[in-house]
Amino acid sequence: MLKEERHQVILNEVRIHNKVLLADIAEILKVSPDTVRRDIKELHDDNKLKRVHGGAISLGFNHYSYVNREIYSLEKKSQIAEKAVSLLKDGQVVLLSGGTTNLEISRLIPPHLKITCFTPSLPIAVQLLPKPNIDIIFIGGKINKDSQITIGGSPIGVLSELKADICFLGVNSIHPTDGVTEFDWEIVQVKKAMIKASKKVVVPSISEKINSGQRYKICDIDAVDYLITELDANNPVLKPYGKKIDLI
Amino acid sequence: MLKEERHQVILNEVRIHNKVLLADIAEILKVSPDTVRRDIKELHDDNKLKRVHGGAISLGFNHYSYVNREIYSLEKKSQIAEKAVSLLKDGQVVLLSGGTTNLEISRLIPPHLKITCFTPSLPIAVQLLPKPNIDIIFIGGKINKDSQITIGGSPIGVLSELKADICFLGVNSIHPTDGVTEFDWEIVQVKKAMIKASKKVVVPSISEKINSGQRYKICDIDAVDYLITELDANNPVLKPYGKKIDLI
């Protein structure tokens, strides 16, 4: 029995059951638990699965855990989110794209605010659920598991019939001349539709994303009305945007 | 059962119900309350949920620092869900209404099954998210906060363009002559549309709901193809249904 074979067996079990028990694998493969332990250790180091006491578990098992990624920039995101929330007023119709910054925004929306939120993001809808004064309209469609938002023709169709007061557009990258860009084509299509569906477009973005670029373009800088970062509005990094966008 | 699995289950329950009772988790997972207590303590320390007397609550729910006593017959629902899941086959298009029994069904869908699930239920979508082989189509619309499903014209419109293989219809009440009934008119409209949109209609229902009635009618008994309860198929309680419905 080659090591590679064992690895395949283990990964396969994980793929099917989302987990494996070390003892089970040892039994199936007729090798010592130590060997399996070492195999799992290797696969763990290769990021193929997650090693836990007693066995291993699929990496993707908790997709929702993307909330935990980038925990380091949570502080910045909270600062941004606080600024963003201050733009909201009673009675508005708000469009929220996906992303962790927008999730933070929806977390910070004060419970007394009476607004209507449209969103294609599952985590954001869940986040808004406990707030009694917020009407939530979920923009349906096929759910993209990575981003946990709906994509494709269906959400775009819904958006084409909507005119929201304000849109919080979570972005991957923003650049003074290249505009707003994203790496996933399907998501770009949805975000384009969101911009069309809103009177005002707000981009909340941590400063790391400023001046970077991705493969696909969502819109020019001109299409963005407000740029919110954790930085002070007259920070030199933001200089190139100042003429075209209101900085917050 | 790996500790990690238990953690995932607990977090999932918290996401869906916004709270968990320690005793329920112990029951579901077949472990001692002490273990669950330790699990919750760990998750609390990791800032994944908030530990409170009697269980845990979602972080987003901090204002309500209590846990409601809510008796839900989980054991029965699991039995029903297991029977329900056995009806599923690779390649099917499945329609899932809301409700805790359907939630339990979606929890038990084996991860290797390749199916497409349409649902207007937020908790069910979240529950299905980690399963890699399931395509999830969320039926969008305005979210009803009580039931956590979308209601109104929008979901009904989507359903009118769909023909699913099988529909799991969560119900409030079922009666041999009065048919399937519900207390919320808006939800009735959605469920009517779901029945039209499916080749086969399955009603998973705990036996308490059998022979009861509510204000609004969803459909006659004839429209239901299968009735799944926690009881044995030839239990006398089910006798009146036997002629018209397959009992499981």
Add this chain to the structure above:
DNA sequence: ACAAATATTGCATAAACTTGCAATATTTGC
């Protein structure tokens, strides 16, 4: 305020993990 439910603490036991080591395989350099 009291009874019932839940939490804490310490402890016991079993299972799982770590580490070092020795016996075999396998690969490498010449």
Add this chain to the structure above:
DNA sequence: GCAAATATTGCAAGTTTATGCAATATTTGT
């Protein structure tokens, strides 16, 4: 092709972790 170097595997001893139980304390609902 062969010896040396390297990897792999199983084992054993000691350590850590996981889990349930029981006695006691705290919290909660009425």
